[in-house]
Structure formats: structure tokens, C-alpha cells
Amino acid sequence: MKKKNFVSGRTLSCWLLTPLLLLSVLVSATENNSLSARDIMAQVDARDEGENSVATSAMILIDSRNRQRVRQLKQYAKEYGDKQKYMAHFLSPADLKDTVYINYDWNASADVDDESWLFLPALNKVKRISSEDRSAAFLGSDFSYADISGFELEWYDYRIIKESEMVDGHDCWVIEYEPKAALRDKVLRTTGDVKTQTWVRKDIFFQVKSKIWKARAGEIKYFMATDVEQIDGIWTAQKMQMITTKNDKRQHSSIFLIQDINYGVGVGDDIFLPDNMQRAAAMN
Amino acid sequence: MLFKLTATALLRCYATSVLLACCILHSAAANSDDFFADIDVNVDNLNQLPSPNKWFVRQLLSYGVEAPGQGFSRSEVGFNKIETSIHGEVSYTFSERISGRIEAEAFYDAIYRLDSDIQPSAQELSEFETRFQLRDAYLDISLTEQWHLRLGHQIIAWGQSDAVVIADVIAPHNNYTLLQADLRDVRLQVPAAHFTRSTSDFTLDMVLTYDAGFNQLAPLGNEFDPFIALRDLPQPLAQYNADNKIEYFVRLKHNFHGGDVSLIMAEANNNTLTLQQAKAEQLSFSQDRFSVLALTSSLSQGLWVYKAELGVHHNKSLMPAATKFNHYLGGWPQHDQLLSMAGFDYVGWRNTTLSLELNLQHTAGDTDALSIDKNEYGAMFSLLWSDTNEKLTVKANAISMLDNNGRIFRLNLEYPLTDAFKVGGLLVHYHFNQSDTLYPYRNNDVVQIYGQYDF
Numbered sequence: 201m202k203k204k205n206f207v208s209g210r211t212l213s214c215w216l217l218t219p220l221l222l223l224s225v226l227v228s229a230t231e232n233n234s235l236s237a238r239d240i241m242a243q244v245d246a247r248d249e250g251e252n253s254v255a256t257s258a259m260i261l262i263d264s265r266n267r268q269r270v271r272q273l274k275q276y277a278k279e280y281g282d283k284q285k286y287m288a289h290f291l292s293p294a295d296l297k298d299t300v301y302i303n304y305d306w307n308a309s310a311d312v313d314d315e316s317w318l319f320l321p322a323l324n325k326v327k328r329i330s331s332e333d334r335s336a337a338f339l340g341s342d343f344s345y346a347d348i349s350g351f352e353l354e355w356y357d358y359r360i361i362k363e364s365e366m367v368d369g370h371d372c373w374v375i376e377y378e379p380k381a382a383l384r385d386k387v388l389r390t391t392g393d394v395k396t397q398t399w400v401r402k403d404i405f406f407q408v409k410s411k412i413w414k415a416r417a418g419e420i421k422y423f424m425a426t427d428v429e430q431i432d433g434i435w436t437a438q439k440m441q442m443i444t445t446k447n448d449k450r451q452h453s454s455i456f457l458i459q460d461i462n463y464g465v466g467v468g469d470d471i472f473l474p475d476n477m478q479r480a481a482a483m484n
Numbered sequence: 485m486l487f488k489l490t491a492t493a494l495l496r497c498y499a500t501s502v503l504l505a506c507c508i509l510h511s512a513a514a515n516s517d518d519f520f521a522d523i524d525v526n527v528d529n530l531n532q533l534p535s536p537n538k539w540f541v542r543q544l545l546s547y548g549v550e551a552p553g554q555g556f557s558r559s560e561v562g563f564n565k566i567e568t569s570i571h572g573e574v575s576y577t578f579s580e581r582i583s584g585r586i587e588a589e590a591f592y593d594a595i596y597r598l599d600s601d602i603q604p605s606a607q608e609l610s611e612f613e614t615r616f617q618l619r620d621a622y623l624d625i626s627l628t629e630q631w632h633l634r635l636g637h638q639i640i641a642w643g644q645s646d647a648v649v650i651a652d653v654i655a656p657h658n659n660y661t662l663l664q665a666d667l668r669d670v671r672l673q674v675p676a677a678h679f680t681r682s683t684s685d686f687t688l689d690m691v692l693t694y695d696a697g698f699n700q701l702a703p704l705g706n707e708f709d710p711f712i713a714l715r716d717l718p719q720p721l722a723q724y725n726a727d728n729k730i731e732y733f734v735r736l737k738h739n740f741h742g743g744d745v746s747l748i749m750a751e752a753n754n755n756t757l758t759l760q761q762a763k764a765e766q767l768s769f770s771q772d773r774f775s776v777l778a779l780t781s782s783l784s785q786g787l788w789v790y791k792a793e794l795g796v797h798h799n800k801s802l803m804p805a806a807t808k809f810n811h812y813l814g815g816w817p818q819h820d821q822l823l824s825m826a827g828f829d830y831v832g833w834r835n836t837t838l839s840l841e842l843n844l845q846h847t848a849g850d851t852d853a854l855s856i857d858k859n860e861y862g863a864m865f866s867l868l869w870s871d872t873n874e875k876l877t878v879k880a881n882a883i884s885m886l887d888n889n890g891r892i893f894r895l896n897l898e899y900p901l902t903d904a905f906k907v908g909g910l911l912v913h914y915h916f917n918q919s920d921t922l923y924p925y926r927n928n929d930v931v932q933i934y935g936q937y938d939f
Contacts, residue, residue: 258530261873268526269873269903272534292534293903294938312741315784322668325641328744328782330789333831340873389787389832409520422519443519452873455525470629475680475687475737479624479632 237358237375243405245353250434250463252278256291259341260455271296271339278467282310285472288339289480297321300477301339303331308352319477326477335392335415341454342421342442346391347412355379355387365399367408368426372399388415401428404435418447432463536575543568544934546664548707550927555712557600557705564707564930566594573620580626587620589669602705612660612703619673634678639671640691642735642748643793644780645825647864647883648843649755650795651748651778654691654733656699656755662708662922663883663894664912664930672700684739691733697725698771699755707928710757711769713806719767724760726753726771743783748795750776758801762813772801772818787832791841793825803921808853820848827864839866845886855887855921862886875899890916890923904938 235243255275262268272291277284283306290296300319306312316331334346362374378395379387388394392415399409410423421444425437436458443453470476546565548558558564573587596613597604604613622636643651655671674696681688701723702708704715711721731753737746753771760770778795801816827841843862851858867880881894893915898908909932916926 256533260525262523263873263875267902269900270530271903272530294538294540295900295906295936297534297538313784313786315742322666323641324639324671328784328789330784330787330829330831332784332786336831336835337870337873340870342873420519424520424522426522441523443523445519450519453523454873455523457525457530459530469684470682473682473684473687474739475682479634479680 237360237373237377238353240360240373240375240400240405241351241356241358241377242353244400244407245350247405248434250277250279250432252276252465252467253434253461253463254465254467255461256459258457258459259339260457261341262453262455264450264452269293273339276467276471278469278472282307287472287480300480302472302474302477303349304472305349308354314349317474317477319474321478324478326474328474332390334390341456342444342452343440343454343456344392346393347421347423347442351377351396355383361397367399367401370401370403370408372401372408374399392416404428406435406437408437420445431461434463436461538571538573538938540571540936540938541569542571542934542936544932546930546932549929549931552707552927553924555705555715555924556707556709557597557602558707560599563595565596565932568592568594582626583624585620585622585624587618589617589619591615591617600705604703608703612706617669617672619668621673630681630683632680632682634676634680637673637675638678639673640676640678640733641671642733642746642780643778644782644791644827645793645841645843646839646866647841647862648823648825648845648886650793650823650825651746651776651780653750653752653755653776654693654696654731656697659699659710660702660706660708662912662914662925662928663881663892664910664932672697686739687735687737689733689735689737693731693733695725695729696731696753698723698753698757701757708925712924714767717767719762719765721767721769723757724768724770726773728753728773742785743781745779745781748776748778748780752776754800758803758816759812760815772799772816774798774800787830789829791825791827791829793823795823797821797823802847803855804853805855811853817853819851819854822846822848835870837866837868839868840864843886860886885922887921890914890920890926905935907933907935909933 253276257273257275259271259273260268261271271293274289274291276287283304286303286305288301290299298321302317304315306314314331316329317326318329319326331345334349335344337343338345338348356377357380358375358377360373361376365372365374374397376395376397393412394415395413397411398407400406401408406425406428408425408428412421412423414421421442424441425439426441427438429436429438438458440456441453444451471480544565544567546563546567548561548564551560552558569589569591571587571589573585575583575585577583592614593612596609618637620636620638622634622638625633625635627633640654641652642654645652654676655674658665658669658672674693676691676693676696679690701710709715714721731751733748733750733752735746735748737744752774754774755771757769758772759767760772761768775798776795777798778793780793781791783790798820799818800821801818802821803816804812822845824844825841827839830838841864843864845856845860845862847854847856847858861884863884865882867878869878870876877898879894879896881892883892883894885892893913895911896908898906900906911931913929914922914926916923
């Protein structure tokens with residue numbers, strides 16, 4: 201009797217829930233279909249990346265002769281409302297060990313420059329460095345600072361060039377964006393990017409693939425994010441690769457592997473203080 | 485027949501062209517697609533965290549491209565150093581609040597004083613042929629959430645200037661060679677208690693040192709013997725540590741958006757030796773006591789980082805002119821000096837950091853008897869370029885020195901053959917005129933090559 205009741209109850213739930221579910225999927229699909237390119241990119245920009253995180257990662261640099269060099273780092277990130285603070289501490293190789301990089305990535309609404317510092321153990325000195333050259337290589341890799349810190353939503357005009365394309369079994373929009381005419385010079389100067397095509401997963405608003413045309417003639421970069429999984433409720437790409445090509449020939453490439461990441465673990469504020477960099481390097 | 489042949493040929497040609505075009509298009513498409521293909525990573529031990537300890541061995545060959553001249557122990561062009569060094573650092577975390585670190589280097593120069601007329605003493609050999617250098621040996625203690633103490637031997641670098649000592653008065657410098665040392669070996673450790681209190685806006689540093697010593701100097705007859713001009717005197721030269729062994733340093737730093745400003749105060753011993761007393765039996769050099777008040781600042785704007793430093797050195801002993809040397813046998817005259825630096829780093833050009841700093845030194849009072857002018861000007865230009873993937877790093881410096889000290893050009897290239905092994909080269913050119921204080925060292929140009937293996 202109980203069993204029947206249970207089945208009946210379950211069936212009833214199914215009957216009630218299935219149309220609701222279908223309806224919500226339809227509504228969601230309709231909503232997604234009605235989104236403009238800018239709306240989509242706004243959702244990408246607003247995607248939850250966690251209040252704070254601690255990660256152990258490896259950056260693998262691959263040269264044109266496929267020689268691989270590995271640098272391991274520990275990274276800390278914390279959201280502060282008006283800015284995100286980020287700290288990277290190199291664990292290897294030996295000649296980079298204990299180098300520490302700190303970045304304060306201010307929101308576009310703050311209308312102020314980002315801030316960066318570098319602690320070089322060889323000099324025992326903390327140096328303020330410019331963070332506006334976002335086209336520069338991030339930690340010597342094919343990723344630029346612009347690639348890492350993400351795009352500034354207000355800098356670009358967006359358009360959907362393909363409503364649907366499958367990438368690794370996931371339906372994606374293909375969106376192209378270029379600097380707004382009034383900001384073109386500034387964007388080119390700071391990012392070096394002329395145009396970007398990006399593939400955004402419709403289910404989670406996640407950029408899984410990008411093709412980036414650089415200002416330097418013939419240079420195009422190809423980005424891929426794979427092993428995308430939900431960790432502590434946050435969608436995370438555990439492998440990112442960037443290939444730099446020139447005239448359709450691969451120059452070099454870099455792979456960023458997240459070996460271990462924890463969100464919401466309670467990262468202290470002290471670790472992001474530039475004057476604590478030397479001690480942070482010694483303590484890690 | 486001819487028509488048929490031509491038609492067939494044209495047809496074949498057309499077919500071949502179409503095929504070729506298809507191939508090219510296919511190949512282009514394939515190439516393009518390939519760039520999104522997953523790259524295999526073939527790296528071992530990625531799941532293991534690297535050891536917190538670090539070791540490396542380094543082999544250096546240094547070749548003097550000119551003969552230094554009279555008075556120096558090396559009289560010919562040739563190798564002036566074949567140095568093997570080993571470097572080790574060990575860190576340990578005792579608890580959440582206490583950690584420790586020891587870092588040291590040992591050097592062995594296989595051709596030290598080879599073919600030299602000068603017989604080195606056992607002490608000199610232990611200092612320069614086989615050299616042991618402690619870099620760090622300290623405990624880091626978190627006293628409270630905001631107060632921290634670093635206790636022990638440590639290297640402390642303050643200030644913005646890379647060319648002039650204005651606020652960077654704590655760590656003595658390695659002057660054994662002039663701008664030939666690896667950057668990590670330029671500053672020497674001091675035994676100190678270093679208290680720090682940091683908040684997001686302010687940082688207060690208080691440093692107390694004991695018997696910190698002075699700049700490391702080259703020995704008698706060596707290529708950078710600082711007393712080469714006095715070696716003809718009948719009296720021997722002696723070097724003494726300061727009488728007052730305790731030094732105090734305070735820095736208050738304020739961080740604001742895009743910049744920072746620091747106020748530095750110090751009661752310190754000058755790390756440059758000055759003459760304290762000249763007697764018939766001996767010339768005694770030691771550290772004089774002086775006070776320092778300095779302001780430093782850095783400001784980031786766009787692709788530029790602006791840097792400035794301004795300092796007053798109160799009661800600093802300064803070297804008299806050679807013609808007035810005998811007037812100051814009881815100690816060199818003391819003057820106040822105003823030192824300043826203004827400069828920038830610029831990063832807007834092809835993975836390159838371009839830096840320039842301009843220096844001005846003003847000496848108060850009557851400077852006629854001094855070896856320097858009342859106002860001295862200097863400059864330093866630096867370029868740091870690194871290839872993407874950091875395969876090759878190029879560092880170049882051109883320095884026009886204060887104190888009529890001429891110009892120095894330095895070019896350093898480094899190339900990592902693997903993660904663990906890198907090779908490098910260094911060229912240093914000294915350009916000193918007869919009126920420059922460093923004129924005796926004009927023929928000390930070197931070319932060095934080195935290899936470093938990390939493990």
C-alpha cells in the first residue's frame with residue numbers, strides 16, 4: 201500500500217513537474233534566443249567566479265620546436281565589490297621561485313587603472329608595475345594580461361555571427377566583437393586585439409573557444425577552454441590553451457592547467473598587500 | 485591534333501588547378517582547425533608540488549679584454565675569474581605564526597691571484613678565493629594579525645633609485661666588482677630585527693641592526709681595489725667597523741590608488757668607508773655616522789610608472805680632492821647632501837620595459853676642497869626585453885655616474901636551454917676620463933659567460 205502510495209505520489213509529482221520543467225526550459229530557450237550579442241556577453245561578464253579562490257596551477261610554455269617548460273604557481277583571488285584582487289606565487293622553476301605578482305583589477309565603473317606589483321626575490325624588492333599594457337605576455341606565456349583579466353564589456357560592439365554551433369557536444373553562440381569606433385585606439389593600445397570571435401556555451405554562458413586577431417600583421421591567437429566542470433558550484437575550465445600563429449603557422453603555445461582549486465575557503469586580506477609580498481613568498 | 489592536344493592540356497591544366505585550389509583551401513581550412521585541437525601535455529610530476537627548498541650550481545668564466553695597468557695584480561689581457569658557486573636555500577614553516585629561512589652561497593675562484601706578484605694572506609684567500617656568503621638566516625614571526633617581526637640576517641632594500649643610494653641605506657653593497665655581480669649578489673645581508681605593521685593604506689617598518697658592516701671591497705691590487713690611488717703611500721691601510729654598532733631605520737609608507745609615498749628616517753653608519761685618521765704608521769678607514777631623511781614615491785599612469793626619490797644625508801664625510809688630501813688627515817670633512825632621483829618605467833613597446841632615471845646631487849657648504857662638484861648630475865637608462873615564452877632575456881644598462889665617475893655600459897643576455905639549465909653572457913664596458921674619480925679602473929672591461937643548473 202505504502203509502495204503504491206509512493207509510486208502514486210512520485211507519478212503525481214512527475215505529472216506536475218514535467219510540464220513545469222518543459223515550460224521553464226522553453227521559456228529559458230526563448231529567453232536565450234531573444235538575447236542580443238551584448239546581452240550574452242554581459243551574462244558572460246557577470247558569470248559567478250566565486251567570492252574567493254585558492255588554486256594550484258601549472259603553466260606550460262611550448263616553443264615552436266615543441267619543447268615544453270613548466271612553471272607551477274599558487275594563486276589566490278578575492279572579490280571586493282569594486283575590484284578583484286589576485287596574487288600569484290611561483291613555486292617553480294627554480295629561477296622564478298618565490299617571485300610574487302599582485303594585481304588589483306578594478307571594475308570598469310570605477311574608471312581607474314588597474315594596479316600591479318611584482319616582488320623579485322633576487323632584488324628583495326617590491327616594484328610597482330604598469331598594468332595597462334594588457335597586451336603583454338602574462339607570466340611569459342601566450343596568454344596576455346587582457347586574456348586573463350577578461351574583456352571590458354563597454355569597450356566593444358558585439359554581433360552574433362552564428363546562432364548555433366556545437367563545441368564538444370555543447371550548443372554555442374558564435375559572437376564577434378570589435379572595439380567601439382570611439383575607443384578603438386585605446387583598446388588597440390592596451391590589448392593589441394583588433395577583433396575577437398568567441399564561442400559561448402548557451403547553457404552556462406561560458407567562453408569555450410576564441411579566435412583573436414592581433415594588431416600585428418598576420419598574428420592570430422586561438423584559445424580553447426576544456427575540462428569545464430562545476431567545482432564548489434562554480435563553472436571552471438581546468439585546462440586552457442592559447443596558440444599564437446603568424447601567417448597560419450604556429451609560433452608557440454601555452455597551456456594553463458588547474459591542478460587543484462577551492463572556492464570560498466576564506467582568503468585573508470593580508471595576502472594581497474604589496475608590502476607583504478616578501479613574507480607571503482616565504483610563508484607559502 | 486594540335487587543337488586536341490591543347491584542349492586536353494587545357495583541360496588537364498584546369499583540372500589540376502581546381503585540385504590544387506581545393507588542396508590549398510582544404511589545407512588552409514585544416515590548418516585553421518588544427519589550432520583549436522587539444523594539445524597533449526607531456527610533463528611528469530605535475531601532481532607533485534615542487535620542493536620549498538632550492539639549489540643551483542653556477543659556473544662563470546670571466547675574461548678581461550684589456551690590461552688594467554700599473555698597480556693592479558693582473559697585468560695582461562686574459563681570464564680574470566673562473567668561478568664555481570653553489571647556492572642553497574631552505575625554508576621551513578614551524579607553525580601558522582612562525583617560519584624560517586636560510587639562504588647561502590659558496591664561491592670558489594680557481595684562478596684567484598694566479599700569476600700575481602702579490603702573495604695573499606690566508607684571510608684574503610678565505611674571503612675571495614673561497615668565499616662563503618650568507619644571504620638570509622631569519623625567523624618570520626607573526627606577533628599579531630598586523631604586526632610581524634623578521635629576526636635575523638636579512639637583505640633589506642628600500643627606495644626607488646637603482647643608480648644612487650638615497651634611501652637604500654640599510655644593506656651594504658658588494659663592490660668587489662663594479663656592476664659585474666649578478667643582481668641577487670649586489671646587496672649584502674645585515675643582522676636585524678625588522679618590525680612591520682601593514683594595513684591596506686599604511687605600512688610601518690622599523691628596523692634595528694647590529695654590527696651590519698660596510699660595503700664589500702676588493703682587496704689590494706685587485707681590479708677594483710678602492711684604495712689603488714693610495715697604495716704607493718708608505719703607511720698600510722686598515723679598515724674598521726663603526727664604533728657605534730647599532731643603526732635605526734623607520735619607514736612609513738602610504739598606499740593610495742595608483743601610487744605610494746614613503747617617508748624614511750635613519751640614524752645610520754655610512755656603508756662607504758671614509759678616512760678617520762692618518763698616522764705615520766697607518767691610515768685608518770671606518771664608517772662615519774650620518775642621518776637620513778628621505779621621501780620616495782611611485783605612481784602608475786597608463787603605460788608609465790613614474791618614480792621619484794628625494795633625500796637629505798646630514799653630516800656625511802666626503803672625500804677631499806687629491807690636492808687637499810693632506811689637509812684632512814684627522815678625518816674627511818662633513819657636509820650635508822641633497823640627493824634626488826626622478827624617473828620612469830615605460831612598458832608600451834613590444835614586451836620591453838624601458839627605464840630612465842635622472843639623478844642630482846647637491847652638496848651644501850664650501851665644496852672647493854672636495855673631490856666632487858657642488859652639483860653633480862647622473863643618469864641611468866635600462867632596457868629589459870623578454871621574448872614571448874621567455875626564451876631569451878636581454879638586459880641593457882647605460883649609466884652616467886654621479887661624482888665625476890664616468891659612464892658604464894652593461895649588456896646581459898640569458899637563454900634557458902631547459903627549465904633547469906640556463907646559459908648567459910655579460911659584457912661590461914667602463915668609460916672613464918682622466919678627470920673621473922674612477923679613472924684607474926678604465927681598463928677593466930670584461931666579457932663573461934656562465935651556465936646555471938637548478939636542482
